[in-house]
Amino acid sequence: xxRSKLTTKKRFMAKLPAKYAGWIIPLFLSCLxxxxxxxxxxxxxxxxxxxxxxxxxxxxxxxxxxxxxxVLVFLPLVRRLxxxxxxxxxx
Numbered sequence: 389x390x391r392s393k394l395t396t397k398k399r400f401m402a403k404l405p406a407k408y409a410g411w412i413i414p415l416f417l418s419c420l421x422x423x424x425x426x427x428x429x430x431x432x433x434x435x436x437x438x439x440x441x442x443x444x445x446x447x448x449x450x451x452x453x454x455x456x457x458x459v460l461v462f463l464p465l466v467r468r469l470x471x472x473x474x475x476x477x478x479x
Contacts, residue, residue, distance in 0.1 A: 414459040422451040 404412065426448045434440065470476070 411460075414463060415456060418455040418459045419452055422455040423448045426451045 427444055430440070430444050430447055434443070
């Protein structure tokens with residue numbers, strides 16, 4: 389039996405160091421949350437019309453510009469509140 393060669397994939401982009409996770413996780417979370425909420429809210433209020441996607445994208449970007457800083461501001465409070473009901477590991 390021949391030896392199998394380990395193949396490595398080239399990454400599209402180099403990974404950031406772990407210290408950036410505190411910025412990247414809220415970025416993705418605020419993106420997904422603001423996109424979902426703006427989509428549902430716009431759909432409920434306007435219905436699905438011809439210009440819906442363009443209006444939604446504009447609304448989403450505006451919402452995301454607000455959501456990301458808000459998540460960063462409230463994250464320490466949310467961590468404290470979470471630690472009141474969940475046993476948190478020491479840092």
